[in-house]
Amino acid sequence: MINQCLRERNQRHIIQRIIVRGLLVLDTPTCLGSGDTEGDIDLVILRDSLEDKALLMGSSIAGALRNYLRDYEYGYNADEISVLFGGQRSEKEGEQSPLIINDALSNTTPHVELRDGVKINSISRTAEDRQKYDLELLEAGTQFDFCFELLIENNREQLIKELVIVLQGLENGAISIGMKKQRGFGRCHVKEWQVWQFDLQKYDDRIAWLTFPHWTTGFLTEYRTYKSIADTLSVHLDEKDKRDxxxxxxxxxxxxxxxxxxxxxxxxxxxxxxxxxxxxxxxxxxxxxxxxxxxxxxxxxxxxxxxxxxxxxxxxxxxxxxxxxxxxxxxxxxxxxxxxxxxxxxxxxxxxxxxxxxxxxxxxxxxxxxxxxxxxxxxxxxxxxxxxxxxxxxxxxxxxxxxxxxxxxxxxxxxxxxxxxxxxxxxxxxxxxxxxxxxxxxxxxxxxxxxxxxxxxxxxxxxxxxxxxxxx
Known part of the structure; x- marks a missing residue:
C-alpha cells in the first residue's frame, strides 16, 4: 500500500541544480531575537545550541527574500505570482519551494551591543510607566556564510531570473533581516559569491553533485569567487523596480x-x-x-x-x-x-x-x-x-x-x-x-x-x- 502511494505521488523531475554560497556582512546592528524573555535582557539574540555563534535561520532569510521579490516585481501588497518560493500564502496545498535555504552561523563568536528604548508620552514628553525595554543586537560587521540550492524542473529562465533579483537585492543592500527593519536595524550586503551549476542530465555533472562537499560551510578556496551574481549567472534584468x-x-x-x-x-x-x-x-x-x-x-x-x-x-x-x-x-x-x-x-x-x-x-x-x-x-x-x-x-x-x-x-x-x-x-x-x-x-x-x-x-x-x- 505504501509503495503504491509513493508511485502515485507527484515526484520532482529535477534536471538541474544550482548551488550558491555567499558572504553576508551586517552594515548596521541586527536583532535576531530568540523570543526568550527570561533573564536580565528583554530580548536576547538567537544562538546555536552547539556552538557559541549567532544563528540566522533560513526561514528568516526566506521571508525577507520573498517579500522583496513580491514588492520588486508586482509592487507593494500585490498578489504573489512568483514561482521561486512555491505556492502563495493563501493556498492550503501549494507547490513546494524549489529554493532550499540553509541556516547560517556567524563566522566568529558574536559581539553584541545593548540598546534600550522607552515609550514617550506625546503630551507630557516624559517616559511612560512600565514602557522601557532593552534588547541585544549583533554588531555591524558580523559575517555569515550562507548557502542556497535551486532545484530546476521547468521554468528555468523564470526561476533563475527571480533568483538573481533576490540575490542582487542582497548584494546591493536593499534587503534587511531581523527585527525592527523599519527603524534601521538589519541592513546588510553580500560581499562575494560562489556558484556551481550541475546539469543532472549529464553523467559527469550527476557525479559532481553527489561528491560535492555539501556538509562544509563557507567558501571553497579552490574555486573562484565573484562580485556580481547577475554576471555570474549571465542574467540581464530588464524588469523595472515596481516599488512605489x-x-x-x-x-x-x-x-x-x-x-x-x-x-x-x-x-x-x-x-x-x-x-x-x-x-x-x-x-x-x-x-x-x-x-x-x-x-x-x-x-x-x-x-x-x-x-x-x-x-x-x-x-x-x-x-x-x-x-x-x-x-x-x-x-x-x-x-x-x-x-x-x-x-x-x-x-x-x-x-x-x-x-x-x-x-x-x-x-x-x-x-x-x-x-x-x-x-x-x-x-x-x-x-x-x-x-x-x-x-x-x-x-x-x-x-x-x-x-x-x-x-x-x-x-x-x-x-x-x-x-x-x-x-x-x-x-x-x-x-x-x-x-x-x-x-x-x-x-x-x-x-x-x-x-x-x-x-x-x-x-x-x-x-x-x-x-x-x-x-x-
Missing part, C-alpha cells in the same frame, strides 16, 4: 550639542549619561538611532495633525500601530522606514550639572551628575535616510513639514532638549518619488545663506494636499 516609494536623503550638521542616552557605559569611570555609540569599521562612532528619530517625527506629526484638526488615523497609516500599546486597533507595520545615521567629526565633552531645589533655589543635596553629549564643528555631518512606501500626496506633504522643522532646528532630537540640545541644521536634501520619476533638491550652504529649492511649486502641491485632506 518616496525616499528622502538629507544631510545635516549639529547646530547644538546632541545627547541620546546610551543603555550601557563604556567603563566604570564613564559619566552618568553618555551619548549612544555603535561600532562601525572596528571603532565606536556616535549615531542617531532610527528609533529615536522615528519617535520624534511621530510626535511632531501628531502635533501638526492635531493643530489642523485632522483625525490622527493619518499618523497610524504612516507609522503603524502597535497592538500591545493600542488593543482597539489592528496591528500594522510602519510604512515609513527610518535608517540609523552615523554622525561624523564630533567631539565628546563632559558637562557637570546639578538639580536645583525649586523651593529654596539652592542645590539639591546628592543630585550632582555629569553628562557627555557630542559637540559639532564645521566638518560635522550626518545623513538622514527616510523611505515611505506607497506614499499618498497628503502623506508626502506631512513628511515635508517634518523635514522643514528638522531643517530649521524647530524640532530637536534626543534628550535634554529643554536645555538647548538636539538642534540640527539642514545643508542638503534630495527627495525622490519613484512613481513619477521625479527628483527635487534642496540646498543651503550655511544658516545665513538663502535656501534653494528645485521646483518648489511641485512640493507646495503636496502640502496643499495635506490641507485638502484635513478639510475633507
Amino acid at each position: 516609494r518616496l525616499t528622502i536623503n538629507a544631510t545635516f550638521t549639529l547646530a547644538t550639542p546632541l545627547l541620546i542616552r546610551s543603555g550601557q557605559a563604556s567603563s566604570d569611570k564613564a559619566p552618568d549619561v553618555v551619548h549612544l555609540k555603535s561600532r562601525r569599521d572596528g571603532e565606536l562612532q556616535p549615531v542617531l538611532s532610527g528609533t529615536s528619530l522615528a519617535g520624534v517625527l511621530r510626535h511632531r506629526a501628531e502635533r501638526i495633525v492635531n493643530t489642523l484638526h485632522k483625525n490622527t488615523s493619518i499618523i497610524d497609516e504612516i507609522f503603524g500601530v502597535d497592538f500591545s500599546k493600542n488593543k482597539t486597533k489592528k496591528a500594522t507595520a510602519s510604512r515609513l522606514i527610518v535608517h540609523e545615521s552615523i554622525i561624523k567629526e564630533t567631539t565628546d565633552l563632559v558637562q557637570n550639572r546639578i538639580a536645583i531645589n525649586r523651593f529654596t533655589g539652592g542645590a539639591l543635596h546628592g543630585a550632582l551628575f555629569n553628562e557627555q553629549p557630542i559637540f559639532g564643528n564645521d566638518k560635522t555631518e550626518l545623513n538622514l535616510e527616510l523611505e515611505l512606501r506607497q506614499p499618498k500626496p497628503h502623506e508626502i506633504g506631512l513628511l515635508l513639514l517634518l523635514i522643514k522643522d528638522l531643517w530649521t532646528g524647530d524640532l530637536p532630537v534626543g534628550g535634554t532638549s529643554s536645555v538647548g540640545r538636539g538642534r540640527l541644521q539642514g545643508k542638503e536634501a534630495i527627495i525622490t518619488l519613484a512613481s513619477e520619476n521625479k527628483i527635487w533638491k534642496i540646498t543651503q550652504g550655511s544658516k545665513d545663506e538663502p535656501l534653494t529649492i528645485d521646483n518648489a511649486e511641485d512640493l507646495e502641491k503636496f502640502v496643499d494636499a495635506l490641507n485638502e485632506e484635513v478639510a475633507a
Whole structure:
C-alpha cells in the first residue's frame, strides 16, 4: 500500500541544480531575537545550541527574500505570482519551494551591543510607566556564510531570473533581516559569491553533485569567487523596480550639542549619561538611532495633525500601530522606514550639572551628575535616510513639514532638549518619488545663506494636499 502511494505521488523531475554560497556582512546592528524573555535582557539574540555563534535561520532569510521579490516585481501588497518560493500564502496545498535555504552561523563568536528604548508620552514628553525595554543586537560587521540550492524542473529562465533579483537585492543592500527593519536595524550586503551549476542530465555533472562537499560551510578556496551574481549567472534584468516609494536623503550638521542616552557605559569611570555609540569599521562612532528619530517625527506629526484638526488615523497609516500599546486597533507595520545615521567629526565633552531645589533655589543635596553629549564643528555631518512606501500626496506633504522643522532646528532630537540640545541644521536634501520619476533638491550652504529649492511649486502641491485632506 505504501509503495503504491509513493508511485502515485507527484515526484520532482529535477534536471538541474544550482548551488550558491555567499558572504553576508551586517552594515548596521541586527536583532535576531530568540523570543526568550527570561533573564536580565528583554530580548536576547538567537544562538546555536552547539556552538557559541549567532544563528540566522533560513526561514528568516526566506521571508525577507520573498517579500522583496513580491514588492520588486508586482509592487507593494500585490498578489504573489512568483514561482521561486512555491505556492502563495493563501493556498492550503501549494507547490513546494524549489529554493532550499540553509541556516547560517556567524563566522566568529558574536559581539553584541545593548540598546534600550522607552515609550514617550506625546503630551507630557516624559517616559511612560512600565514602557522601557532593552534588547541585544549583533554588531555591524558580523559575517555569515550562507548557502542556497535551486532545484530546476521547468521554468528555468523564470526561476533563475527571480533568483538573481533576490540575490542582487542582497548584494546591493536593499534587503534587511531581523527585527525592527523599519527603524534601521538589519541592513546588510553580500560581499562575494560562489556558484556551481550541475546539469543532472549529464553523467559527469550527476557525479559532481553527489561528491560535492555539501556538509562544509563557507567558501571553497579552490574555486573562484565573484562580485556580481547577475554576471555570474549571465542574467540581464530588464524588469523595472515596481516599488512605489518616496525616499528622502538629507544631510545635516549639529547646530547644538546632541545627547541620546546610551543603555550601557563604556567603563566604570564613564559619566552618568553618555551619548549612544555603535561600532562601525572596528571603532565606536556616535549615531542617531532610527528609533529615536522615528519617535520624534511621530510626535511632531501628531502635533501638526492635531493643530489642523485632522483625525490622527493619518499618523497610524504612516507609522503603524502597535497592538500591545493600542488593543482597539489592528496591528500594522510602519510604512515609513527610518535608517540609523552615523554622525561624523564630533567631539565628546563632559558637562557637570546639578538639580536645583525649586523651593529654596539652592542645590539639591546628592543630585550632582555629569553628562557627555557630542559637540559639532564645521566638518560635522550626518545623513538622514527616510523611505515611505506607497506614499499618498497628503502623506508626502506631512513628511515635508517634518523635514522643514528638522531643517530649521524647530524640532530637536534626543534628550535634554529643554536645555538647548538636539538642534540640527539642514545643508542638503534630495527627495525622490519613484512613481513619477521625479527628483527635487534642496540646498543651503550655511544658516545665513538663502535656501534653494528645485521646483518648489511641485512640493507646495503636496502640502496643499495635506490641507485638502484635513478639510475633507
